[in-house]
Amino acid sequence: MFVSRIGMAGTRHSGKFGFALVAAFAAFISLSSNVRAADAPYGGFGPEGPRMREQLWILPSGEPGRFLRATVFRPDADPREPNKKFPLVVINHGTDESTRLAVSMPVYYWLSRWFVERGYAVVLPQRRGHGATGGTLSEAIGTCANPDHYDSGNIAADDITATVNYMTAQPFIASKGAIVAGISTGGWASLAVAARNLPQVQAIVNFAGGRGGHAYGQANAICGEADLLKAARRYGDKAREPTIWFYAQNDSYFGPTLAQKLAVAWSAGGANVEEHILPAYGNDGHTVADDRQGWDIWGPSLDRFLTRVRGSEVEVAAGHSAPLSAPLETSSIATTGATR
Secondary structure, eight states, X not given: OOOOBOOOTTOSOOSOOOHHHHHHHHHHHHHHTTSOGGGOOOEEESOOOSSTTOEEEEEEOSSTTOEEEEEEEOOOOOTTOTTOOBOXXXXXXXXXXXXXXXXXXXXXXXXXHHHHTTTOEEEEEEOTTSTTTOSOOTTOOBOSSSBOHHHHHHHHHHHHHHHHHHHTTSTTBOSSOEEEEEETHHHHXXXXXXXXOOTTEEEEEEXXXXXXXXXXXXXXXXXXXXXXXXXXXXXXXXXXXXXXXXXXXXXXXXXXXXXXXXXXXXXXXXOOOEEEEEOOOSSOGGGTTSSTHHHHHHXXXXXXXXXXXHTSOOBOTTSOBOOOOOOOOTTOOOOOSOOO
């Protein structure tokens, strides 16, 4: 078993469920834990909640016989466009071996809201081995002394790929133009997805991605750094989708020096990366995607990035739009001290 503490910060809920949604959640867990995957009632379960139309879903996983629990958010319905299709964002959580089975359904409220306000539907799958999805932690291959970061990332990417395939077939989701985003091990898994060049996926957003952080409980120590860099190179050899990466100066899991090494390895085979090394954030920059303040730190750069990859201005809820700028350069590394 690969033992590493990769932060799960941000998976907690903000606010309260309505009574109906709580009841639906209880029934959802009871039902889905007793249903064979072949008979799983995939799709939405229970009513939408008042918070960004929040709804619980059951999704297929990357492994036959197992399925995932997920949270779905989406923009308000528009009576003028009742059949409107929203572009998809898949947000992928991190992993903490010591708490993985006790964590809540992933929400990342502020990150999800950032995308919903820009017209995206957001799905947050809870991967195999975590929380309500439960079961074996399939994506942990090897040990800290001898990790396999490449295969671990690919197993997590199997769940993300299954999520993309299922959700982009839904009637309210656009079949193309999806964004895959992730935090910590979820960011690493998102890079593994990039190597698959899925036709539905337009770009990858990596917040503090990596594996093997806090090796043996020590900050700034990595289980198998050489293996991590080698795996990044292997993913980058195949990935041809634009990616944007955010790491903070005071990230105790994957600091700026490692982040830049990963970007160099990733781009060596021709993969695209726009990397931002952000100023120190809070007590630990690993949580830079967790709250509203992050919008002001990484938001402008992400807006510009999405504008470029979508080829037109990204509309936000208030009617503003991101400034249009030059096209992305392939295989470029843009490290910055700030995004303002």
